[in-house]
Amino acid sequence: MVTKNVTTQVTTQVASQLTTAKVTQMLAQSAGKALMQKQQAVAKQQVKQQLQASLAKSPQLAQQPAQLKKLQQQAIARVKRQQQQRLMPQVKKQAAATAATLTGQVATTTTKLHALPTNYQYQFAPMFLNLGAYLGIMLMSLVLTLMFMSARHVIGKWSALLAVQLNGFIGVLVAPLVTLGTLRCLISFSSSAFWQLFGVQVLFGLAVFEFTLAIAFLCGGLPSMILQLPLLVSQVVASGAIIPRPALNGFYRWLSTHTPMPQGVYSTFNALYGGANSGYTSALWWLISLSLLAVILIGWLGYRSTKTNPLSRLVPFTAGN
Structure with a gap:
């Protein structure tokens, strides 16, 4: 339009x-x-x-x-x-x-790079697929942060951090199978597109997990929701699914290149309807690397106290678990 x-x-x-x-x-x-x-x-x-x-x-x-x-x-x-x-x-x-x-004699010729169907289920699929995945992974990172805050007193900080990363990776692998399977029931796309979307969603999920985990670690778990939810809404606006990126103002245009949601929406759109993903894939890898580094630094510099606090007791962890 x-x-x-x-x-x-x-x-x-x-x-x-x-x-x-x-x-x-x-x-x-x-x-x-x-x-x-x-x-x-x-x-x-x-x-x-x-x-x-x-x-x-x-x-x-x-x-x-x-x-x-x-x-x-x-x-x-x-x-x-x-x-x-x-x-x-x-x-x-x-x-x-x-x-x-x-x-x-003035006439126009429009060349479309993407064959986008007119059905709204197809047009909104990239945004809602990534929005649902982002929200689920964000909540998972929040729960794993609470588990880390409790488990580090029992099994050690670095063992707890490794467990958080392994659980997050498993969740990121499983989530696309559920979301893409559900999407396949709503719209039609080829098997090759399915596996291309699977790769995109796994990479997007890793970026979201490390990004939201870094914020959760920085804010101590639950308090991070004060920042996480407005940031999610802002990313939906900056994703280009509602307003094209060139039409955004300076803040949202900056946000669209430094957060995972816009990269996931554009990558999903290109996987479904055609286009190159190299630039968005590179941005996701950078987000994964920088966010993982931030998680390690926050875990190393913070969480040194040996005393438990009310937030670390929300999800109790014992050696038997």
Whole structure:
């Protein structure tokens, strides 16, 4: 819809510009020069006839070159003025007709890079698939953070962190099988598209898990929801599924290149309907690497206390578990 509206606006603007007074004046000047050139022979003949008539009335003018030259210049100026008065309406009419012809020739050809179906189930599939996956993985990272805060007092900080990472990886592998299986029941796509989507969703899931886990570690579990939920909503806006990325303001455009949700939406869209994923894949790998590094640094620098707190007791962990 946005593409169609932009195409219509551009076509209308181009067509209106071709009929402006400036363009019409330019065409009038061009047409006027052409007509004046055609009338030069007629003008010369008229000047010659007028001079002959003047000499017939006053033969002594032949003996006065200066006076004769002055009469010739006056005759030329008078003939030019008469021609301009007679030709201007004709020139304006021709210029307007030419401008109208140019407007009628304005046509557009739209080349679509993606064959997107008209059904809304297909159009909204990339956004809702990634939105559901993001929300589920975010909640998983929050629960695993609470388990880490409890388990580190029993099995050690680094063992608990490794367990969190392994559980998160298993969840990221299992989640796409459920979400894509459900999506396959709602819309139709090929088996090759399914496995391409599976790879995209696993990579997207890893990025989301490490990204949300870093925020959860930084804020101590549950308090991170104050930041996580507004960030999720902002990513939905920045994902390009509602408003195209070029139409976003500076904040959302920055967010669309530094958070996982927009990369997942664009990658899913390209996997379903065609397109290259190299740039979005690279962005997801960078997010995974930087977020994992942030998790390790936060776990190393923080969580040094050996005393439990109310948040670490929300999900109790014992050696028998």
